[in-house]
Amino acid sequence: MGNYLFGNTGELLESHFGALSDLLDAGTFARIEQLGLPESARCLEIGGGGGSVTSWLADLVGPRGDITATDLDVDRLAPLERDNVTVLRHDVVRDVLPENAYDLVHARLVLIHLPERDAVLRKLVRALRPGGRLLLDEFDCRPLHVLTAPTPEDAELIMRVKDALLTLLEQAGADVTYGARIEKALRDNGLRDVAAVREVDEWQGGEAGCALLAGNVLQTRGRMPLPDPDVDRFVELMGDPAVVLSGYAVCSAWGTR
Numbered sequence: 001m002g003n004y005l006f007g008n009t010g011e012l013l014e015s016h017f018g019a020l021s022d023l024l025d026a027g028t029f030a031r032i033e034q035l036g037l038p039e040s041a042r043c044l045e046i047g048g049g050g051g052s053v054t055s056w057l058a059d060l061v062g063p064r065g066d067i068t069a070t071d072l073d074v075d076r077l078a079p080l081e082r083d084n085v086t087v088l089r090h091d092v093v094r095d096v097l098p099e100n101a102y103d104l105v106h107a108r109l110v111l112i113h114l115p116e117r118d119a120v121l122r123k124l125v126r127a128l129r130p131g132g133r134l135l136l137d138e139f140d141c142r143p144l145h146v147l148t149a150p151t152p153e154d155a156e157l158i159m160r161v162k163d164a165l166l167t168l169l170e171q172a173g174a175d176v177t178y179g180a181r182i183e184k185a186l187r188d189n190g191l192r193d194v195a196a197v198r199e200v201d202e203w204q205g206g207e208a209g210c211a212l213l214a215g216n217v218l219q220t221r222g223r224m225p226l227p228d229p230d231v232d233r234f235v236e237l238m239g240d241p242a243v244v245l246s247g248y249a250v251c252s253a254w255g256t257r
């Protein structure tokens with residue numbers, strides 16, 4: 001499955017996609033609503049993952065609209081197929097996309113993982129019909145740090161595990177600061193009316209942001225140069241309300257072809 005670090009991680013994917021949905025769906029849905037899609041819009045959801053955005057979009061565009069949802073792994077998308085939803089097992093790096101075709105192209109936390117992100121972005125822009133809108137949601141992982149933890153040793157451990165996770169992501173080809181550059185990337189690709197938002201929230205132990213981190217560390221356990229007790233303590237801390245982190249920056253950028 002290409003370079004994607006969290007692929008093939010079995011049942012851990014359920015909580016991974018659940019945490020992403022809890023953390024990000026409200027913002028994604030608000031931004032898509034702001035874009036004001038035409039009636040019966042034709043939409044492309046790249047790397048649809050757990051399917052929360054695909055389901056919501058299918059309701060938004062109604063029976064006369066049309067959603068194509070793609071992913072390398074369509075296990076969770078396939079059950080969503082219906083009259084206005086087509087699911088494709090598709091590698092956005094290698095496989096072709098229709099051109100001049102969509103009113104909305106959306107990708108959340110997909111390009112961040114792909115070394116070929118610049119070429120993929122050009123492909124996504126070409127998939128838009130003139131007047132179509134592109135929306136990217138990505139993280140900039142740099143703001144992540146500890147605000148409170150039970151002990152200084154716990155705070156140090158959280159940062160050590162976080163650094164190991166980000167190093168592993170980079171070794172797999174991710175650009176963990178990509179969110180900071182998406183607005184410029186959309187402008188550089190000739191889109192007009194480009195705008196962006198960047199939000200850094202507190203992530204408390206037990207909430208979706210910390211659940212995402214705990215899940216990511218479990219998904220990559222064994223590939224990180226960390227002793228098991230450190231991983232176990234990290235996961236425990238991510239469920240402890242005494243932990244408060246400054247989360248990743250959630251960055252969104254959108255523009256019109």
Ligand SMILES: C[S@@+](CC[C@H](N)C(=O)[O-])C[C@H]1O[C@@H](n2cnc3c(N)ncnc32)[C@H](O)[C@@H]1O
Nearest residue numbers: 004020047048049071072091092093108109110
């Ligand atoms: C971090 S998950 C995000 C899932 C979903 N977009 C969300 O935000 O909830 C990244 C998704 O991108 C998919 N993916 C990774 N590389 C891909 C590729 N080359 N082509 C299509 N999908 C890919 C993964 O399988 C995974 O479902």
